Amino acid sequence: MAITKKQKESRAKVEKNKLYSVKEATVLLKEITYTKFDASVDLAVRLGVDPRKANQMVRGVVSLPHGTGKDMKVLALVTPDKEEEARAAGADYVGLDEYLEKIKNGWTDVDVIVTMPAIMGKLGPLGRVLGPRGLMPNPKTGTVTMDVAKAVAEVKAGKIDFKVDKTGIVHAPIGKASFSADKLEENAMELLTTLNKLKPTASKGVYMKSVFMSSTMSPSIAIDVKFA
Structure with missing residues (x-):
């Protein structure tokens, strides 16, 4: 070339x-x-x-x-009581079952997924979709937490x-x-x-x-x- x-x-x-x-x-x-x-x-x-x-x-x-200079697209997979705080912190997509269904069908148009410990069990079967794209939430990186708002805000700020x-x-x-x-x-x-x-x-x-x-x-x- x-x-x-x-x-x-x-x-x-x-x-x-x-x-x-x-x-x-x-x-x-x-x-x-x-x-x-x-x-x-x-x-x-x-x-x-x-x-x-x-x-x-x-x-x-x-x-x-x-x-990073990039607008990170964040999906918050949360229970209904946490939806409002995830939205307020700047999450682009907020919800649970409808997004689990979309991911199951191959949708991965996000940069980071933030979720709660109680929901990790539902994400296990989606490992084949999320794993290779580096999208599986992980407690070590702060993306599996009860403080969803903090996690979303940090990602948006450049974490x-x-x-x-x-x-x-x-x-x-x-x-x-x-x-x-x-x-x-x-x-x-x-x-x-x-x-x-x-x-x-x-x-x-x-x-x-x-x-x-x-x-x-x-x-x-x-x-x-x-x-x-």
Whole structure:
């Protein structure tokens, strides 16, 4: 596939074999992002863990100080007495049985599902639909809770959950190309600091092996894992 003139220009700006600080990377990223739409900015962090082992699983949540820039669509699966508070907190869809039926038929047009402990039993049979899309609520990420309003509000404000994939990499959004470099830097640092704290005791050797930042269609920028 031939690369465009703009892609060539943006690749030329990224020095090969150079490790950038987070601050340098966010400034450079804004220079090399040429998309006509507001591109998403992501971090890919390769960890020295074996995700097949339960004691080396890395999973967590982080509240990005400036949000992701994406309007997260939230479905609150709740009992009738909780519907009003879920709506007030900003949930896009609120209900129970009708949405369980829709999901059973393949509907998954949401980013996050928040629910209550009592309802988790009803979601079990829908694991085949929700699991592969990362939509299954989980107490560890705060999406199974009695405080539905708080959970919905946090997701709307920029709380994301992340999980190491089977190749040992965590992919997470840290904002949009339209964000200022400072905001991207603060979001990236929040994620990297959170990841650092989650190092499993069973993980030996180098924990953070590599960190790359990129936006939709931009080249990747290698970041110094000491992220100075």
